[in-house]
Amino acid sequence: MATKNVRSIEEQVEDWCKTQLRSIKYYTKTESINSEIEEALRKAPSKSGGEGANYPDIKCFLETSDMRRIPVMIEVKGRKGDLIKCDKNGDICNLNKDKEPHYGNIAKYAVNGAVHYAHAILNNTESYKEVVAIGVNGYDTSIGRIYEMGVYYVSKENLFVPKKVGEYTDLSFLLPEYVNGFIKDIDKLFLTDSEIELKKIELEDDIERRLKVINQKMHDEDYGQKIDVGQRVQLITGLVMAGLGVPGKVSPLSVSDLRGDQGEKNNDGQVIMNKISDYLSEKQLPRQKIEMIEEVLRVVFIHSKLQEPKDGESALHTIYADVRQNIIPFLTGELHNIDFTGRLFNVLNEWVDVPDGAKNDVVLTPRYIT
Template identity: 40%
Template structure:
């Protein structure tokens, strides 16, 4: 049977004729649209996995009446079933199960290819909204041409995943007189919170894969860089390339000339861009100076700026960071990006076990759990006394913004509340300077909650006040979340005692080593319960921090400023089975797999803590147990459901039945043997 012939040339003729009749200034495959877009398409990995060679069949740059520009990228195919390939969730499937680019789909399907090009624009340009169009078709037995069109919106707003706009039979929506209506439709497109979460999870897995690859490549190819150097170089590269619309242009790779000229080496150029960026962010001068001073030590060293074969090590590393990670921070992914970076970078370090426990950061899904258990909403004031990379504060900020969006229906009021949440309702303290830099970077990328991230010892240098510029004003904390260093006094309960003593109301949720509740923090615990109520004690999976730490952890949830009475009921929950299966394989694409309704289990856990036993569905009664504790004990916080060892009537009956069955069996056996001998 003859192979079906592609009708791509016919599809190209048809669509190009449309564009011509619409009087649009379109450019074909080999033609230039503008330098920025051309460069982006050339820099991005190709549809076959190599570098460059991204050439959409047609491209246009359109502007609506609001003066917003929209790149339009069009890809043609010539077969009946080659319009778009979707995954099981109905999203364009441009990555495979290993969270790597699915080159087969990108190559074979028109929409998939167009969205691949659109992501190049998001990755390497200042454009944040792109229109991706795929067109394919076939000829019927009468040689009549049929065509199909897929029109997708790719933006920071939908994390670069692409949303179908509508069904179309031609491209007349691109005509100037129709384009305003079309872009209004784009503004009204939205993803449900569930869809956003699903996309975010997918992107997070891609980030993990990219970070592992980046770190491996730098470790293998770039000698003389310490772990701190690597972290600071990533922080510096991201700050230099973020840019601020209409104020600070992102630093381009071509601007690094690998010059030996004093004051104009690659490190100097990056530092100048960071200075401009931080200036426009209106950070307090003391904070700005501290950030620049920290990064300067790495950026201006002689070896890293010394050109070898015309290129400095700094330029090579900068280029790799932008190429591998640019898409993830440019699409505004609200995740603990630098926490993932931190864990990956520090996976190379040979920490002692105790030290390792102190630097391990909280997984994002556990951070989200702590935030929900602490009842964080749009009105909360949240602080963290050992903030690490600010992953817990990122989770809190996300929850606050989601709640604000659900409850505030005025666009102006919502925008103002978002600014207030980021600038006034979060506070974090981190004493380690290298980790502090990650926290600053994380919150700047989240846009910008870094205002009150303080490089202080929360136990000795903090008096409960806001940070830079507001040192005379108390932070009115209503929610406390914490994953403390377990080597601190009381396994870290010293942080809990101080934080809760500075709060007048609210809730707290902490994840901590189990021994803190069973004897290692008795005096701290007794003092804490004189002023606060223990609401829940949750046993977490033993492998929660697999590959990073091997300690058993618990989550303790408190109501603040209400003394614990001996008759208060505490909810003891065994969450050893949280539904996830974890592995610690270095080359695995996903070491966390939902094998038993993990999301539903986490939701139910929150509901059990908030509302009690009536919410039991998945959990068994052995896993959920209510009891009292002695507030003067301090070592009875880790109770579990008691096992009744008393024999029941059913047990007795079963034992007797088993015994009788055994005796009857022996009797029959003996009779059979006697009969046999008698013969």
Template identity: 40%
Template structure:
């Protein structure tokens, strides 16, 4: 008679990790929000619109999130992701950075979904792309039960910013979250400000970001080519360029264009193309480009943006708005 040996599957201790960390924050009197709770409109909207950890459009839900203020009155979003297995804290690439990109420079959704820090850094990039926040703290925490059934945990903290191009820099590993409440948070931020990137590292990050953007634009161009009819190659190029410029914005001067700004209206002066063109003109004006260069850019993009076909309303939406939304979703 053959005996069947059933290997016990290791069970996730994520609920215990969440209880532990949330208990700490409660004891620190921190105003933290859980997965389904809103933090603020800007952050909630960014998390909802960014591609999810699985690559779809299901929104992003950090396990916990906070908005903390330092002694200089600067706000710092803090995004926390929990896991419940040994070895699931962070996944690094060969350069020691968080490994959130595949060899094809596309999002590595397997790592983003499976590792705590990778998920938190992914959430932080949602804020870099779609909010005015430029400095974010990403925290990953995981754990397991040892042979005696005792809960073990590990925590890693990363600083994700415009300056490090969203790749993130490791601040350190911690035994708890006692660095979050005041006055410890100010000491923590001082440590964050001491993090440096060498010129060589920054150049590597720039090259990596450029490859990521290139891969994203190639994918977007292919999508438009396959699914959007009656667009010439020039049209596709000009539409993507227009979408990029219109969503850049200038802090305190020009608000980045959002998909809600395009109403697919037939009203003269308020068509989607005219709205995008106005935003581009405002951006170029604030950038103080030479008038001849500014006029050349506007003239190049204007014919495409104001064409009747692109602004024709079908099922309540113009083709221009549809392409613009695809550009936003490709970020």
């Protein structure tokens, strides 16, 4: 009988997992672990790539005596062969050849689904920088039931690359009496120099792709109006400055700060300009330089009508929501040292008319310089 026609024992496998976790607090797929994580799972594309929410089969926290709380996402399957799908290099295969999400793998395989949930949390929360992703699979054979699992550690410090923790036959490592040993194991997991370089190139390719998507939306009027080519550079640059903030001094602009007000001092364009002004001031630039930059950016944020709301939402609000989700994460925390500048200029070469642009390639400044 073909494997795909064999009855799934997923429910029994899930019960097996829950039995092992009975001494700790865990959450089922319909229970909320907390509002921040649930919102992150809701915002991310579903396992199948649609707009539905994500529902890990089991969720819990690893909690240590020093108040470290690591979310654990467990995905369960119940057929032989459904544990994990890796590429030829042995890495979790959650992307296709075009570096787009491979939703077929994410939906079918337990580990791939768990890693998908981990990425959703890391990409869409502020509080969590590490997640444990566990895939559990079970199937019946002539000699009895077989259980198998894959345990991976995913963190921002490791540039979102899933690192296998070890070989496990049950979930006892999540129990309080064993958690400190497990934490020591995951704290030994670091990327090699070659892994770091490959991942940074992948991230740089990704941010260039995302910038091109935003550029196309500006061209196609997806933001409610077509954005003039001559304004796009200033627009993205200004939104990035507003979205970065200055740690301890200026909070990053929140999408909810752009409420579509129409007052002279409170419209979305002025709100963004205030953040930009504070950002520039804290960078201790000469006053003359700050005034020059602000004058250029006012053309976009104050005098372009992008701040005028339509149905309660301005084009600035819509564009910034895209920039906040797709661009800002590459410029903060552990991802800040990728070559954003070089890739940005690659895209800018398409946005503006550069003399002899077809003849002159952009020279990428080495990453340690940028």
